[in-house]
Amino acid sequence: MQHKKIERLMLFAEVAKQLSFTKAADALDISRGYLSTQIKQLEKELGYSLMIRSTRSIRLTPQGERVAAGMESISQTLVDLERRAEYENQCLEGTIRITAPMQFTQGVLLDLCRRFSDKHPGIQFDVECSYRSFNLVRDNFDFAFRATRNPPENMIAKKLFSYSHAVTGSPDYFSQKNVPTHPKQLLEHDCMNNSDDATWSFADGDYPIRGWLKNNDNLILKTQALEARGIIYTPDYFVRKEVDSGKLVSVLSDHISTSNDFYLLYPPIVNRSQRLSKFIEFILQEFAPEPEGS
Template sequence: MDQLAALRALRRVVELGSFTAAAEALGLSHTAVSRQIKQLEAHLGAQLLNRTTRRFALTDAGKQYYEASRQILDALDDADRAVTAQQARPSGTLRINAPMAFGTLELAAWLSAFMAQYPELTVDLVCNDRIVDLIEDSFDVALRLTRGLPDSTLIARRLADSPLLLAASPAYLKQHGAPRTPAELARHNCLVYTQAQHPRIWTFRSPGGGEESVNVQGNLQANTSVALRAAALAGLGIISAASFIVHEDVQRGALTALLPDYPQRPRELYARYPQSRHQSPKVRAFIDFATAHYRGRGWA
């Protein structure tokens, strides 16, 4: 008896729910699969399956043996994949989800370098500011800017800190004045990013090391920072945004940075991907490239 083949047959029968489906998946006949299970039972001296004409069920001994054998088979598959994956070149289509502003202003700046390194890979980049279900929407990896992650079965790799900048246009400041403390933001028109965890609560670190939170108000809220940046440039109000979104506007004088002595706690950039014992080469390559890109790097 080939015990390993019998273990694989048992697993297929249990997972697929029938001898016929297991036989088809293994490329064997129904009789061959049935014979392997019977030989395994004879070898163990225990019945693993209770059979009827229409269905089967694992016996208590079968349940115990199935769980133990499944772990053994997983370990063997992991060992095979680990060796094979080291030799495999990333290929196929890599589906990436990213926030609109990050995808268009930041990720786009280095994605071409990643693709040049892996020419056999095709990238499908989808940018939006809603939280997607990676598995249901068939994404391989998502990039997230957040403060803390919810409990999830997804794997999360922290890549970098993303500082926030508070800014407004010179025209707005000329008309309304510049806030000198966070508390003064309460009387200003603040542009609110609705995808933040607490959109209207802006929190600052004071020079003394404490924190100060302000409940802000404004006449524009949006689920994309791209729209808020355009509004800030047009003089509508004050924006709190990731520095990669507005730092070039600040450098060229289109926006003025505010409250430099009261920094906001940065968001964190994460790469998230479905949990799997067999991480595909394309996902691993992207995560490794992003990690190397942001290692020790801050944003302006």
């Protein structure tokens, strides 16, 4: 088999280096008899002698010298590969590939990536905005951020937070319209929507809505809400900064009780690179619950 031939070539390289079966066997920590048998098998496979043996010395044949030179080059290439792999494993450089939902990317993730990159300038991010469940290994993603009640068992899943939806509008909008106290009053408002659904879901069911704008980009909808053009229905994390700053006001929160969990997912890898390990550590710190009383 091919891998046995490669092994025999590596054994021959050590004999050629030492010009002694005994010294080569000691260096390789194998028996002299096994080493001699493997070299004889290699010569049989190649169809020519690699060395001339005598009772006191070993001398390489011209073919043996060419094979030894080729193996020395291969050995140096392997050393270079090991050094490069070790460097890449330890350094904080390179690209981190992520798949995440659009709303989480726009509302949370991009800011996290920018801050991590500020701390580690050698890091770049490649972010795929999608609700599709990728095979992270096959599709070459390092991480996935996903809302799910059942994270995949073949992935490491770190719960980041729980969230629910929120209905929000600007203070200027609600200065012109009555603040709704029940979802049935949504028909009196300009409900800007991101899908073809004509209803919004609440704890006691779905309620009809109407409005002047439907757009599949939630960032556009949020911009319109900030400009007092209507109200929107989004995950609460997507509008948390605006609500905390008072730019948007959350309404009907007593009627929203459904909660979902959000996870960081990544493949189980034995020797994870520093850039991936540091990013995991960074994300978990960002979403760690605040100590009680803080």
